[in-house]
Amino acid sequence: MLEVDTCCKEYRVGAFGGRALLAVRDVSFGVQPGEVVSLIGESGSGKSTIGRMILRLARVTRGTITFDGVDIAQLQGRRLKQYYGDVQGVFQDPFSSYNPIFKADRVFTMLRSEYFSGLGASEWDAKLENALDAVSLDPGAVLGKYPHQLSGGQLQRLLVARALLLDIRLLVADEIISMLDASTRIDVLNLLGDLKSRGLGILFITHDLSLGHYISDTTMILRRGRVVERGPTQVVFGNPLHPYTRTLLASVPKLHARWGDGNGGARRDDGEDAADGGPLVEVEDGHFVASLPPEPGT
């Protein structure tokens, strides 16, 4: 469905844009219907940039992104609008996704005037109820409320419902869990799991390995814009081969197992440019790892 092919994103930095910063380097992957792909990386790894390029919020510098075989960079006008009927994004901070002056369900009425202007009131209401039901929200509890009257979890689910109204096929979920409280975040995560079983493809962008492991079929580990490891989630977590993946896994705080219990030492990363390895090499079925120089960097 979605194919990202050797994508690069270069930002111009410095006072006159005189220096180039490669935020994303030669990233390739695909998302199929009913598949959850998680992009896991630390800050500055380029994970959000990839999501923004797919949503056409950032231009691709080199490489192509295709959806159903069509290069999305070429889309304009009616066809671009059609693309947004298939692909939508939900972002980290639910509070800043709403205009606090208006009621929260304005996101639905705006969508209606753009995409469903021909639809009758009763049909629209039924459709809306359906979408709210899919995200387990009670219409009476959320419609007609202002954003500040709703919890972060409710707001986030409203945004997912908005995306579902369009019968989208791909959802880009950028850190949608991290602002939510522990007792409610699992519900939003389970919601993604339910949507996946209805055939939705999801690109799940996160810094949290345990969330990625819980929900995704395929995992990609990013470091400084480069994919260092990619494969089926259980294989990547069960048999991590890149030293960076291993350090990450060893640093995740777990319940029932302490850091000291024989899983390596801590790494102090002060941003020194260690070797991340070269192009991806397939080491076992579907498991790709960046080939390492003779002496592993970290």
Add this chain to the structure above:
Amino acid sequence: MLRVDGLAVYYQSLRGDVKAVDGATFEIADGEIMGLAGESGCGKSTLGKSLVRMDARMRYVGGSVELDGRTLPIWDDAKMNAFRFKEISIIPQYALSALNPTRKIGHMAEELLSSRDVHLDRVLPELRRRLDLVGLSESVLERFPIELSGGMKQRVVMVLSSLLDPSLLIADEVTSALDVSTQRAVSELLVEFRDRGFVKSMIVITHDLSFLYQIADTILVMYAGKLAEKAASDTIVDAPAHPYTRMLLSSLPEVGVRFAERRLTGIPGRPPSLLDPPGGCRFRARCPLAFDRCGEEPPFAEVAPVHSAACWKAAA
């Protein structure tokens, strides 16, 4: 040794008092790292901050705080100056932005120390030693905060806040803005500070229980302005007594648990408003074990040796 007894701190708002900390009673022994956990808005940061400095909206309502046998005058901003930084110190929640961007680190340290009548030269060897311990070279003193990475800034703030060997150090969400690998390194340093005796005891405030399990000796769980449970971190994780702690733990995704195999569940509902909290147990409305007696407030009482919980069912 810290002894907090019946501490209540409210926020003033136009619509009335927000009862953010409503009767907290607990102790921290020398050498103890206590984790203070809970969801946003449960009062954990308010509790931590009130021990150091009340901001303008916070109001001391009652209770006492005793540090090493001396009463802390937390209601008196001026009198607390004698204790701040020397006896009790805090690494604030936004430590990454706590550094003055217009001052070099060394200059800032000098100003900070002179506000406590300590000359930089007197502590400079110790400062150097500690910077070295956290993996920073002395040259950071000549640098501006903008030149340092997040993890480096966090370590600078840690070294500065604990430089005068306070008895109690409060670390408020110190690692939540850091990447996982840096988070581990920084938190292991917190433990090392305690082990080397730079600080006697520590309160580590965070929403992340699995992180506390790594470094804390004991964990105190708060819910809606009240203490819910305190015990050794192993006990909290392996044998929690309060239903809230249990449900919170079972909602945490861990590496090893997958949606397709085991679906975790959250806690239905949301915490009550602290403007006008309901009487009785505040977790009652979301608790599957709630019964008639929960209309009466359960005391925060010992359910086993060094294990306290505020729940009628936990005592049984």
